[in-house]
Amino acid sequence: MTTTADIEDIMARIKLRDRQALAALYDATSGKLFGVCLRVLKNRSEAEDVLHDVYVRVWEKAAPYAITGHSPMTWLITVARNMAIDRLRKKRPETGSDDAMSLVADDGPGPEAAAIASSERARIETCMGELENDRADAVRAAYLEGETYKDLAKRFDVPLNTMRTWLRRSLMKLRDCLTR
Amino acid sequence: MSELEDAYDDDALAAEYVLHLLDDDERRAFEARLATDRELQALVWSWEARLSPLSDEVEAASPPKAVRDRILRSLGEPNARRSAQALWGWLAGGAVAAGLLLFVLFGTAFDPEPDLSVAFQAELASEDRSQVMVAGVIPATHEIVIERVAGTAPAGRVHELWLIAEGADAPVSLGLLENDGTTRIRVPDDIAPGVRTGTIAVSEEPPGGSPTGAPTGPIVAAAQFNDV
Numbered sequence: 103m104t105t106t107a108d109i110e111d112i113m114a115r116i117k118l119r120d121r122q123a124l125a126a127l128y129d130a131t132s133g134k135l136f137g138v139c140l141r142v143l144k145n146r147s148e149a150e151d152v153l154h155d156v157y158v159r160v161w162e163k164a165a166p167y168a169i170t171g172h173s174p175m176t177w178l179i180t181v182a183r184n185m186a187i188d189r190l191r192k193k194r195p196e197t198g199s200d201d202a203m204s205l206v207a208d209d210g211p212g213p214e215a216a217a218i219a220s221s222e223r224a225r226i227e228t229c230m231g232e233l234e235n236d237r238a239d240a241v242r243a244a245y246l247e248g249e250t251y252k253d254l255a256k257r258f259d260v261p262l263n264t265m266r267t268w269l270r271r272s273l274m275k276l277r278d279c280l281t282r
Numbered sequence: 283m284s285e286l287e288d289a290y291d292d293d294a295l296a297a298e299y300v301l302h303l304l305d306d307d308e309r310r311a312f313e314a315r316l317a318t319d320r321e322l323q324a325l326v327w328s329w330e331a332r333l334s335p336l337s338d339e340v341e342a343a344s345p346p347k348a349v350r351d352r353i354l355r356s357l358g359e360p361n362a363r364r365s366a367q368a369l370w371g372w373l374a375g376g377a378v379a380a381g382l383l384l385f386v387l388f389g390t391a392f393d394p395e396p397d398l399s400v401a402f403q404a405e406l407a408s409e410d411r412s413q414v415m416v417a418g419v420i421p422a423t424h425e426i427v428i429e430r431v432a433g434t435a436p437a438g439r440v441h442e443l444w445l446i447a448e449g450a451d452a453p454v455s456l457g458l459l460e461n462d463g464t465t466r467i468r469v470p471d472d473i474a475p476g477v478r479t480g481t482i483a484v485s486e487e488p489p490g491g492s493p494t495g496a497p498t499g500p501i502v503a504a505a506q507f508n509d510v
Contacts, residue, residue, distance in 0.1 A: 118446060118504075136342070137341050137343045150345055153349055168505070172330065172334075176330065180330045180334060223335045226335040226336060244301045246337065246339075269298075277293070
């Protein structure tokens with residue numbers, strides 16, 4: 103198990119152009135980040151391309167992460183998710199998705215970094231629980247699958263503007279609960 | 283619209299931005315504001331942190347070994363170095379051209395004073411902020427000026443400053459820091475172009491600095507320069 107302190111140390115070494123450190127970061131975090139990319143893109147080869155670009159970006163731009171105040175894992179997940187969704191939005195309609203079975207994790211990931219502290223996980227679960235079920239599902243679909251307002255309106259069978267109002271309200275409720 | 287509603291609106295927009303829910307026009311407009319608005323930036327970071335625990339439910343999956351190999355092969359391919367050089371060249375070239383033009387216009391009466399102002403700045407701070415330094419770059423003289431705000435090197439150790447140029451293979455030592463007050467370091471001309479877009483870092487070393495030419499001790503802090 104790689105701890106947050108270990109990853110912070112690895113990130114500091116990456117800034118000093120230590121290739122071994124990038125390899126170590128990859129070994130500790132690629133399973134999670136690949137999972138995040140796959141969840142958004144639902145296509146293995148595209149998720150592999152994005153994963154490649156994520157680590158090259160980290161190598162080239164390791165410094166800005168500190169100013170965000172994020173833990174390294176939060177920052178890495180944010181970068182991976184952003185790059186995966188950018189790719190998803192550019193994706194031409196004819197590019198298909200793999201079927202669900204081929205996306206299931208294969209021979210199990212290697213040693214994984216503690217992604218997010220379990221207390222934070224418990225808090226967001228409590229607060230998501232305070233939202234109506236379908237609204238919590240909408241927030242999850244937007245975050246994890248990169249769905250657009252159009253996708254969400256279709257999924258929940260409501261007009262687009264209604265969807266936007268719903269989601270904005272849910273997000274503000276979520277914020278209030280999390281900062282309580 | 284009242285100020286309160288504005289603030290509420292920006293926070294909702296920041297959340298939608300983080301979720302990639304804004305349409306292309308809204309997203310571009312938001313990003314244009316984000317480039318200069320620090321409060322908006324802070325709202326975005328808060329939402330990123332707030333929502334990231336949602337990814338906990340995502341199962342890890344093993345990427346093929348080939349991806350790891352491909353990444354390690356891609357590292358350090360110089361791709362951005364030219365733009366850094368172009369920036370520095372532009373700064374220097376612009377100043378020279380302006381001086382020349384004034385010389386042409388005013389003849390010998392004009393004696394250009396070099397612009398000694400700091401153009402880029404960076405804060406170097408340790409994780410617990412027990413060590414804080416502010417670094418500034420004076421492009422006209424290729425100098426980095428570093429001022430200690432908090433902390434010093436522990437007894438029997440010194441702080442050494444390093445530059446890691448974007449796309450570079452290894453850090454280059456820029457020199458040792460004074461243990462208090464301000465240190466001025468002149469950056470050699472050949473590596474000066476990499477300062478603006480590179481990363482600077484401070485490591486803890488034995489007296490006299492790293493014996494190997496590469497950092498040997500813990501990294502105290504690292505940062506990139508921003509425009510002043």
